[in-house]
Amino acid sequence: MRSGAARGHVGYFHEVAFCGGDEDYRRVVVPFVDEGVAACEPVVVACRPANERLVREAIADPRGVVFLPGAGQYDRPTEAIVAYRKLFAGYAGAPQVRVVGDVPHPGVGASWDWWSRYEAAVNQVFDEFPVWGLCPYDLRVTPARVLADVVRTHPRVAGADGSHLPNPRYRSTWALPSAGPTAFEAGRPVVELTDPTPAEARRAVAGACAGVPLSRDEVDDIVYAASEAVTNAQAHGVPPVRLRAWAGPSRVLVAVTDRGEGPTSPTAGLVPTDRTATAGVGLWLTHRTCRDVTMTRDPEGYTIRITTGR
Known part of the structure; x- marks a missing residue:
């Protein structure tokens, strides 16, 4: 039985959180991690070093968490998909795997087009696994165009107040972005x-x-x-x-x-x-x-x- 907001859900449970600062980040991520450890679920934290430190310092039991480099360790989303699918397959039999991860974007020095497609694609690519994925975005550094794409690609939204709600702005369909020459x-x-x-x-x-x-x-x-x-x-x-x-x-x-x-x-x-x-x-x-x-x-x-x- 899956625990938390994903209880009863089949397949990939994809959430986004919009954080205005470090305190918001802790309020969203720490309960997500602690509840997963308490439920004896595999919990993976794949974040940038600064965010990993925030998590390590605040969670109840770091020994119950697998810490990996964030998706930014991968130069390309194709590599991230291959690596995460292998990781999830290794947890076969677990009722749920919780993953919190940072996704690269221009605010942290990465190209966005293919990572934007990644955020839409994983709704299909990871759906064979009982994974609860949480993607926190820092409002201080995330460009507006990235936030607009993120809102459309995540079916659920997690709040710093502990809420886990359906995202009314999520779009299950996808279209190529409009853009002119560079x-x-x-x-x-x-x-x-x-x-x-x-x-x-x-x-x-x-x-x-x-x-x-x-x-x-x-x-x-x-x-x-x-x-x-x-x-x-x-x-x-x-x-x-x-x-x-x-x-x-x-x-x-x-x-x-x-x-x-x-x-x-x-x-x-x-x-x-x-x-x-x-x-x-x-x-x-x-x-x-x-x-x-x-x-x-x-x-x-x-x-x-x-x-x-x-």
């Missing part, structure tokens, strides 16, 4: 192709990397990613397919645009799939190897942006 794209692209073959895309992007101080692996990764993006656009998008690349002193950005709608699930690229003969695993590998991957819609259609370098 500041890096303001200049003229070094590559611009229309309806390239995957081989043409590979050659062009390899050329764009010339002169940029990238490792061999970084070049290989973005060349492969560009080829996969073009293949995916040709198979699932609406022509024309447009590939552009920009090169800076230490990084390369590739954007592939088609007139289609783009992915309809937040899991696209975050978990491998064999439901499609093209790009199912390739898009996942792109997310696992490149420094940053964003997927957006704008008046031109669907664009995937892939970045490598620093």
Whole structure:
């Protein structure tokens, strides 16, 4: 029998908490941890060091808690999903696993697009496990656009007053965010192709990397990613397919645009799939190897942006 607010719930119980400071954080997290330990449930705390200290200093019995580095230890959400699924599978037979974790965002120096999709995707990806996940967000450092996404992706809200309530602003459906070009794209692209073959895309992007101080692996990764993006656009998008690349002193950005709608699930690229003969695993590998991957819609259609370098 699951304890606490998740009693009777089947699958992943996903809560968010909005904390105005350290005291709010303790009021939300400490009872969550202590009640789990008292119920003999596995309890995992995966937070940044400052937040871990807040928890360690206030909980009744730290010996009943597994402390792990926060999701920020993972450069990419694909890695976090693989690691957490392995962790949860290791607790097979437990009536409930409690996890409190910090999710990276621009307020702590991380890109947000794919972590935003992560927060939506885990509602499906973790739903086979009896996990109660609590995601505290610090209002002092979390940007407004992040909070807007967070509100839409968490079915439940935990309050500093001890409340655990359904979230009326949660949306079970998901759509690609709307966004235009980045500041890096303001200049003229070094590559611009229309309806390239995957081989043409590979050659062009390899050329764009010339002169940029990238490792061999970084070049290989973005060349492969560009080829996969073009293949995916040709198979699932609406022509024309447009590939552009920009090169800076230490990084390369590739954007592939088609007139289609783009992915309809937040899991696209975050978990491998064999439901499609093209790009199912390739898009996942792109997310696992490149420094940053964003997927957006704008008046031109669907664009995937892939970045490598620093």
